[in-house]
Every structure is written in structure tokens, then in C-alpha cells.
Amino acid sequence: MRPKLRFLSDDLAARIVSEARDLLAKVGVAVLNDEARSLLSDHGAKVDLAAGRVTFPPGVIDQALKSVPRSFKLYDVLGVETNDFSEDKVHFTPGSSTINFLDSGTWAIRKPSSEDYVRYAKLMSRLGWIASQSTAFIPTDVHERVSDSYRLYLSLLYCEKPVVTGTFTARAFQVMRDLQLAVRGSDAALRAKPLTVFSACPTSPLKWSGVTSQTLLDCARAGVPVEYIAMPLTGFMAPVTLVGTLVQHTAETLSGVAISQFASPGAPALYGGSPAAFDVRYETTPMGAAETQMTDCAITEIGHSLGFPTQAYIGMSDSKELDAQAGLETAMGATLAVLSGINNVSGPGILDFENCQSLEKLVLDNEVCGLALRLARGIEPKDDFPSTPLFEELNREGHLLIAKHTRKHLKGELHYPGPVIDRANHGRWKEEGGLPLLARAKREVDAHLKAYAPSRLPAAAKADLTRIMESEARRHGMDRLPRRPG
């Protein structure tokens, strides 16, 4: 039995969706994109140009929901399946698009560089419990107009895993699609084996900007999956209650679903979000808050009830360093995410409210993800019945350390984290250097980077990636791309 956690009753989930439909019919959302407004209008939505709002009469959302795919998959740069977004299957991906980076030498939070990004992509190729990469942070040594496509370029060059990404400008999508075509070879191949998921974030309350609406349109038409990331802030840009926040989140997300599905029925998408229980003491958006994490889980319950695969920003920390707070907030979120069956969990590596990525935290979180994923496998009998013979063996031998039953099931039944999570006894720990967690994490990062094997993407595809990126950089006045470490 797969263990399952629920925060919403069926009735409450249905009522939240019903209230959101009512909100969409009466108040509607702002859509700041002519093409998206026109498309919605063509499918029965009412556009009030003067107020800049679109309302959705009953039936319009139903029509959009009819064509939503219940699942889809991602494939790495070699075309091998890595992520199956269906049922309660859970995959982790690093939290994305931070503006800061935790320096591995000084432990200061600073602006990231291309060199940091290459180290990140190399590290991601080695972390087994994190299924995909994300464009995790924004290097500051390239022109800001190419910083979105440049991250994707480096990710595709150095790591084989698929990429959760996004655009900062409307133009960027075309470049980022070209980069994907360089990897896959053709539009049909890219549609058949998606390589990326694009995040599309409505602006709370109840608004789709021009750029994010365009992302929905572009992705749907190109067959590129999106994840809807509404970010209601409880008690600030959303009602203070979690139910009220969920009503708003549902309305924001369903309006995005309508844009995608009307642009291209059957467009693959994750029903996601990054809500936060706004902290009125510090004016911050805590991702480690219990209410934030419950809301994330409830979003998945609603998404699954509507037939979507899901996503959430959860399993991350608000701490500024790799400390006990970072561990507890991350592990609590990862645990809840797995037990809730969130299909794509965006979280590993993140510190400081989605503002800072850390390689050392990624290696720790990789182990946290492994532990959390073990929970999903639950408790199942494995050659346990009848039980008596095993206990007779125990009595006879005095132990079961080398029993056939032990040898058969040891590694499947018991998950062994490490070496960042330490389980040595004190004597062994001390003899092996007595390293604290941060030092163990740094040692692990160094070991992974030393063992890095280059991506097996063919050289011709790598050359194409570089040609496309150099061309785009030149458009923005960059003579050359930053020098990349070997």
C-alpha cells in the first residue's frame, strides 16, 4: 500500500473548485496579452477590454479541462525516459531561478557566475535522487536579456537530465526551443520526447502578464510542457485563510489551463504552485512554514482531483546557511510532498526563501530526497509469511546477518543514506576526521565534481547549442560567451 496523506476532504476540494469557478465567472482574471484574450474570447470567455479582465461563463473551464492530459513523461538529452508524471509518482528537481548562490569557500551568499552554473550542472549529473535539473540560478556575467536561454544552454551542454526552466522575456522561448531542437533533431522528436518543462507564473492576485501568457501560448503550440506556478501570498495578496488562498490559486491556475488548452488541446501541463504563508512580522514568504507546505499539498489534491499531474515548490528552506533549520524545513517539505504524491517537487538546493542555491545543500537534499522517496514505497510483505521458519533460523544461528532472507531483501527493504547524512558511531566518526555536516557536504561536492563524466550528447549537437547561443548573445552586444571551465 502506498502511504497517502490528505489535507482536504473530497467535499472541501470540490467546494474550493466550485468557488474558484464562480470567482472566474463573476470577477475573472486580468490577461495582459491580446492574443490570449482573443483566444479565450473565441472559446466563450467574456473580455472586458476597458477593465482588462476576462470572465469565464460556466462551461468554458469545463471545455478546457476536457482535453487536459492525465500524464506525460520527460526524457533526457539522449532520449531516455527519466520522469513519469502520472498517478502518485514523485520526482524531485532543484528549486529554480535564484538570484544568489552560497559560496563554497567563504559560505557567503553572493551573485552567481557562469562558472558556478557549470559546477552546478556537473553536480546535477551525479545526484541520483534528483530526477531532472532545473535552471537553478541566474548567472550575472551574461547580458540579462540572455540569462534565461544561457542557463538552459549550459544545462543541456553539461548534464543529460531534462530541465525545468522558464523565460524572462517573450523572445527567449524561440531561442530556448531552438536549443531543444538542436538536441532532439526535429520538432516531431521534441514533441514525442519532451526535454523541458517551462514554468509559467501568474501574478497574484488573478493576473496573467503579457510574458507569462505568451509562454503558455508558445509552449502549448510547440508541445512543450508547462507547469502553472500561481503564487498567492496568504493574508497579503490572498485571503488569510488557507481555503481562501486555495480558491484564489485554483482560479489563477484554471484560467491558465484555459489559455493552454484552447491554444492547443491536449497540451501537457503540471498543475502546480508556489504559495506562501506571508509572514507579517518580517514581510517574507516562508517556504518552510507549515501553512505553506499544507497549501502545496492541498494544491496537488485539487490538481489530481481535476485529472492533472502536479507540481509544487516544497522541500526547501528559509535559512541563510546549511544549518538545522535548513535540514528540518527541507525534510519536512520533502516528506509531505512524497506522501501527498506531488509529481514534480521543486525544492532541493534552496535556501533563503527561493533566493539562494547551494551545491552543498543539493548533495544533502539529494539524500533527503532518497529518504523521502523510501516512504512512498511503504511497508509491504517480502517473503515474510509464514514467519516461523525465519525465527527458527534466528534461534538456531543466533543472528540473521547472513541469512538468505537478509541477503535477498537487505538493500531493497532498507535505504542507506550517506555520506552527508552521518550514521557512523562516535568513534568511527571521530577516527574518520570528525567532520561536521557542512564539511562532509563540501567533500561530497568535490568528490562528485572530480568524478564528473561529460554528457554523452553528440559533439555535433553540442556545437549546434553553442552556435545558437553565441548568435543570441551577439544580438545583445556580447562578442563572446563567458569562458567555461573544462
Added chain:
Amino acid sequence: MIYDDIARRLQEGDEDQVPRLVSQALAHGLAPEEVLEKGLIAGMNAVGVKFREREVFLPDVLLAAKAMHAGISVLKPKLAQEGLPARGKVVIGTVQGDLHDIGKNLVAIMLKGAGFEVVDLGKDVPPERFAEAAEKEGAAFVGLSALLTTTMPVMAKVVEALRSRGLGGKVKVMVGGAPVTQDYAREIGADLYAFDAASAVERAQALARG
């Protein structure tokens, strides 16, 4: 090379093939001490390294130790003929006042697996009982376990009891348990400290070899 085969099969915990290969080596006229050193002990050392590096786990070490035991059984008569020592005898127990014996039991299992003869005195064992048994059994080692800081000082009394019987230096004292440290072992005059069962076996083997 047959030594490599023995070492490899031992690492795989193959208790059928290891004694067969040892017999084969002896039949080819190879020296028993070389078969022991270059085959069995080399294999066990490799397992120890892999265990430290977390490449293999305790059951793998124990299976290798069992295979080693099977190999030594074949070697033992030859080693005795040539006047060479086999594995020593270990008197082991949890010290007086302490009823925790999981760690002690694990060490005993591992030592047996590695070919040591183990005399297990159980738990809550008075110092004099250790000394008496060590003398009677002709033990090479006395293994002492304690889980409590309150019972740990009994270890010093065992060392003293061995000395008063004239066994100091002759019988090696190995200590371990959660509160025990290398410094404490040194302080009470113990010969060997081990932080877990696998390291206890490894260090006892090293000490036995001199």
C-alpha cells in the same frame, strides 16, 4: 594466480570455493603461511577497506569472514605441523554491572566468522572472572564491552586482574562500547580500541600478526 583467486572468492563470501582453492594451493606445494597471507588475509583486508569505504556492508564482511574461517580450517593442520600459530582464542564479555550485550554479541559473531575461537562469558561479568577464564583458556585476547559510563571503569579493573595473574602484556585487552574512546583505552592500559565490530576484528587480526 591462485592467491588472487582465493582473495577474490573470499571477498565474495564463497565458503565452498575458498577451502577448495586453499587445498589446491597446498597440493601445488605452496607454503601455508603464504596461502594465509597472500590469499586469505589479503582478501579479508580488501573487504575491510571496502567496508570502511561503505562499498560493502556488515553481512558481506561476515560472509567473507566465514569463507576465511573455512579456508583456515584447511590450513590449520599444516600451520600446526610447521609450528606456526593459527587464530588465537578470545575471551569476551560485557563488564560487571552492565547488561547491554548487543555490541558484544556482534563482535563475538564477527570474531568467530574470522576464525577466532571465542569464549563468550556473557554479560555482567566480574573482573576476576575474565582473568580466570583468560588463564584457563590460554586466551590471546580478552574483549571487554560496556555501554554505560558507570560500568566503563570496570574495564580498568579487568586489566588490573590480568596483571595480578601475571598475564599483563601476554593477553591482549581489547575494549569497545559507546562511551569508550581511544584515549580511555590508552589510559587504562588496554591494547586495542575498536569503534565497531568490523574494526575490532580487523585490529585484532593486525595485532595477532604483530
